[in-house]
Amino acid sequence: RKEVEQDPGPFNVPEGATVAFNCTYSNSASQSFFWYRQDCRKEPKLLMSVYSSGNEDGRFTAQLNRASQYISLLIRDSKLSDSATYLCAVNLGSSASKIIFGSGTRLSIRP
Amino acid sequence: DAGVTQSPTHLIKTRGQQVTLRCSPKSGHDTVSWYQQALGQGPQFIFQYYEEEERQRGNFPDRFSGHQFPNYSSELNVNALLLGDSALYLCASSSPSGPSQETQYFGPGTRLLVL
Numbered sequence: 001r002k003e004v005e006q007d008p009g010p011f012n013v014p015e016g017a018t019v020a021f022n023c024t025y026s027n028s029a030s031q032s033f034f035w036y037r038q039d040c041r042k043e044p045k046l047l048m049s050v051y052s053s054g055n056e057d058g059r060f061t062a063q064l065n066r067a068s069q070y071i072s073l074l075i076r077d078s079k080l081s082d083s084a085t086y087l088c089a090v091n092l093g094s095s096a097s098k099i100i101f102g103s104g105t106r107l108s109i110r111p
Numbered sequence: 112d113a114g115v116t117q118s119p120t121h122l123i124k125t126r127g128q129q130v131t132l133r134c135s136p137k138s139g140h141d142t143v144s145w146y147q148q149a150l151g152q153g154p155q156f157i158f159q160y161y162e163e164e165e166r167q168r169g170n171f172p173d174r175f176s177g178h179q180f181p182n183y184s185s186e187l188n189v190n191a192l193l194l195g196d197s198a199l200y201l202c203a204s205s206s207p208s209g210p211s212q213e214t215q216y217f218g219p220g221t222r223l224l225v226l
Binding site for chain 1: 144146151152153154155156159167169201214215216217218219220
């Protein structure tokens with residue numbers, strides 16, 4: 001079993017739709033969690049950190065479920081510019097010592 | 112405020128050769144992590160350097176080695192290149208202290224093609 005698993009997609013949704021991704025992790029000792037966005041042929045950029053029960057930033061909401069060992073990302077009122085690959089990342093330690101990424105979920109927003 | 116920089120941007124090598132990739136961390140950061148990202152995959156953790164020492168290592172062979180300099184910049188060396196080493200190599204920097212201690216900032220990467 002992979003340490004961090006994501007549905008690869010692609011998710012193809014119309015502009016204005018709400019879309020949600022899940023990410024599961026296998027190590028119950030994982031300390032912190034992140035969502036990154038990666039555009040084609042670019043580096044990953046931090047979208048949100050998820051530390052406790054979740055957090056919200058504008059149209060984006062991240063949730064953590066420690067009991068079931070998954071995190072989720074919800075995008076409301078999706079824009080064309082949201083088209084990208086979304087990477088889930090899990091920090092296995094108490095500092096930035098080893099961050100494991102999922103394979104990413106591709107999202108395509110259509111007009 | 113300069114972000115993470117990497118050089119070169121692209122590189123073509125042949126099997127068996129050796130390559131060195133370079134990374135300068137974001138200003139104020141002292142920790143550098145290296146990742147390999149194959150096409151269609153997420154970044155795979157290679158190793159992390161802090162205080163000029165390798166602090167953590169992923170599941171990569173000894174052909175992959177690194178170094179961190181006193182100015183916190185870092186190099187990734189790969190010996191005896193294989194076709195499967197073709198990938199985007201990403202460097203990320205972070206600081207072990209402060210409110211954003213776990214946040215990693217990525218450089219633009221070096222695209223390595225092994226022929």
